[in-house]
Every structure is written in structure tokens, then in C-alpha cells.
Amino acid sequence: MKASLYLVLAALFWSGNFVVGQAAVASMTPLDLTFWRWALAAVPLLLLAHFIEKPDWRAVLRRWPVLLLLSALGMSGYTLLLYGALGFTSAVNASLITAANPALIVVMAVVLLGERTTRLGWLGICLGLLGVLIVLTRGELARVFSLSINTGELLMIGAIVVWGFYTIIARRLDVPAIAATAVQVVIATVTLAPFAFAMNVRFPDTAAEGWSLAYIAIFPSLGSYLFWNLALKTTPPGTAGNYLNLMVVFTAIITVLLGTPLTLVQVIGGLLVIAGVLLTGIKGQAKLKVA
Structure with missing residues (x-):
């Protein structure tokens, strides 16, 4: 029950990140947002880990190779791709x-972890893919063959491929969840710092930018990553990925409340994606292969 609540909250906070991030990239670069996001979240996460989990930090740091990989994927790679995308879509x-990430995670679990899924699961994956293609092509599927797809959507x-790898690897990490998240955030801050300062990273200088960064640093950074790793x-990765489906619902609700109407193509594509995820997660749940 707790895990379900954690996943719902993670999806809700990440949904807000799409809307707030899209507004923020109008005046801040993806690198600005990514660097300050993790720089501001690093110390609070370390304190939470230290006082709540009381981890053996030496044991945690011995896992630095996989933590470095996870940081590069989930903290730096995914976030830079996301904010880059929001500048175009x-x-x-x-x-x-x-x-579509839940279906992708199931496919990756089948290929990389030896899991298997049912026929309904594969049908769900195909439906989800069709829904995404409808959104990408604005309902004109023939555009797939001309590669006429928005840069942001590419x-x-x-980004979702990177997140799929992050989820698969993080599931097998035997490090306390908050400590793992905190160390990944610190690594991201340190590794991004040279690039950030070389590119003259800019701190928010308006109230709107400040509030945007505050939301991003607190909710999708501290909250979502913490809840996701917990x-x-x-x-299992496939089940957790299924909750990302809620991001469509939450983002649509937030967007409509802010006065931006949805298009028919978005509604149709979204319904297909949701149907695909439900088939993949509920009727076609991946099962571990018995050796």
C-alpha cells in the first residue's frame, strides 16, 4: 500500500515538472535547470538519508560505479533530455x-532480465506504441516514414529510453533508497558543475524563475526521486513503470486548469496509451522466468 502511494505521489510531482519546466525553459537553459535542480536538492537529501536511514556511508560509497551510472542516466541524462524536449514540444x-515508458520497461525487462509477458501484455505494448505514434505524427501516421517528427518529441x-535503463538498474541496487538517491544527486551536481560554469550557468533573477526552480528542486527532485526509489x-520495474501512466492524467488536468485545451489527437493517443498500459500492467504483467 505504501509503495502504491509513493508511486502515485512521484507521478503527480513529475507531472507538475512537465508544466513548470515548459514555462521555465522559456528563459533558462536545460543545463541551468538541471544543475541548480540537483545542487539545491543535494544537501537536504543527504540530511534526510543520514537521519532517517542512518546508512553505512562507507558501504554505500563502495557501490560508486553503479551509483555513478544511475546518476548519469536518471539525474543528468534524463533531466537534460526532458528540459531540452520541453523547449520544442x-x-x-x-x-x-x-x-509509453511502462510498456518500454516491460520490453527491457524481457530482454535484459529474462522476464516474460503474456499475449495481452504484448497487445498492450502495441497499443501504447500506436498511441504514441498518433501523438508524434499529429494523427498522420504516414509522417513516420518521412521522419517528420518534432525535435522535442525525439x-x-x-529520455524514456534512458529512464527505462535507470529503472531496471535501480531495482537491483542493494543500497538504502534515500541514501542512493542522495549520492546520485551529489554525483550529478559535481559532474555537471564544470559544464555548468563553463557555459555561464545562470541563477534565476526573476520571481517567476525563482518559484519555478523552487518547485522543481523540492517536488520532482526531492519528492519524486525519493518516492520512486523507496x-x-x-x-518490480514493470509494475512501478505502470504508474507513470498517471502522469498523462495529472498533466492533462493541470494543463486544462491553466487554460490550455487538449486536441482530439492528444485525447485519442492518450486513451490508446492508457489502454495499452492497463493491458500490460494488469492483464499482461511480466513474470520472472523460472530457470
Whole structure:
């Protein structure tokens, strides 16, 4: 029950990140947002880990190779791709593409972990893919063959592939969840710092930018990653990925409340993605292969 709540909250906070991030990239670069996001979240996460989990930090740091890889994937790679994408596509489209991640994670679990899924699971994967293609091509599927797809949407495809690898690897990490998240954030801050300062990283200088960064640093950075990693301790990757489907719903609700209407293509694509995820996660749940 706790894991389900954690995954719902993670999806909600990440949904807000799409909307807030899209507004923020109008005046801040993806590198600005990514660097300050993790720089501001690093110390609070370390303190939370130290006082709540009381981990053996030496044992945690002995896992530095996999923590470095996870940081490069989930903290730096995914975030840079996401904010880069939001400069070219809408928050709703970005969330719709992200909603295909559960099916992608199932496929990756089959290929990389030896899991297997049912026929309904594969049908769900195909439906989800069709929904994403409808969104990417604005309902004109023939555009797939001309590669006439928005740059932002291509970046989002790259982002969900990176997140799929992050989820698969993080599931097998035997490090306390908060400590693992904190160390990954610190690594991201340190490794991004040379690039950030070489590119003259800019701190927010308006109230709107400040509030945007505050939301991003607190909710999707501290909250979502913390809840996601806590849930992965007891939840299989395919099941956890299924909750990312909620991001479509949450993002659509936030977007409509802010006055931006949804298009028919987005609604149709979203419904197909949701149907695909439900088939993949509920009826076609991947099972571990028995050796």
C-alpha cells in the first residue's frame, strides 16, 4: 500500500515538472535547470538519508560505479533530455510519450532480465506504441516514414529510453533508497558543475524563475526521486513503470486548469496509451522466468 502511494505521489510531482519546466525553459537553459535542480536538492537529501536511514556511508560509497551510472542516466541524462524536449514540444505531448515508458520497461525487462509477458501484455505494448505514434505524427501516421517528427518529441523518446535503463538498474541496487538517491544527486551536481560554469550557468533573477526552480528542486527532485526509489525496493520495474501512466492524467488536468485545451489527437493517443498500459500492467504483467 505504501509503495502504491509513493508511486502515485512521484507521478503527480513529475507531472507538475512537465508544466513548470515548459514555462521555465522559456528563459533558462536545460543545463541551468538541471544543475541548480540537483545542487539545491543535494544537501537536504543527504540530511534526510543520514537521519532517517542512518546508512553505512562507507558501504554505500563502495557501490560508486553503479551509483555513478544511475546518476548519469536518471539525474543528468534524463533531466537534460526532458528540459531540452520541453523547449520544442508541449507538456502534454511530453507526458503522453512518457506514458509509453511502462510498456518500454516491460520490453527491457524481457530482454535484459529474462522476464516474460503474456499475449495481452504484448497487445498492450502495441497499443501504447500506436498511441504514441498518433501523438508524434499529429494523427498522420504516414509522417513516420518521412521522419517528420518534432525535435522535442525525439528528445523525449531518448529520455524514456534512458529512464527505462535507470529503472531496471535501480531495482537491483542493494543500497538504502534515500541514501542512493542522495549520492546520485551529489554525483550529478559535481559532474555537471564544470559544464555548468563553463557555459555561464545562470541563477534565476526573476520571481517567476525563482518559484519555478523552487518547485522543481523540492517536488520532482526531492519528492519524486525519493518516492520512486523507496517504491522500487518492494515493487518490480514493470509494475512501478505502470504508474507513470498517471502522469498523462495529472498533466492533462493541470494543463486544462491553466487554460490550455487538449486536441482530439492528444485525447485519442492518450486513451490508446492508457489502454495499452492497463493491458500490460494488469492483464499482461511480466513474470520472472523460472530457470
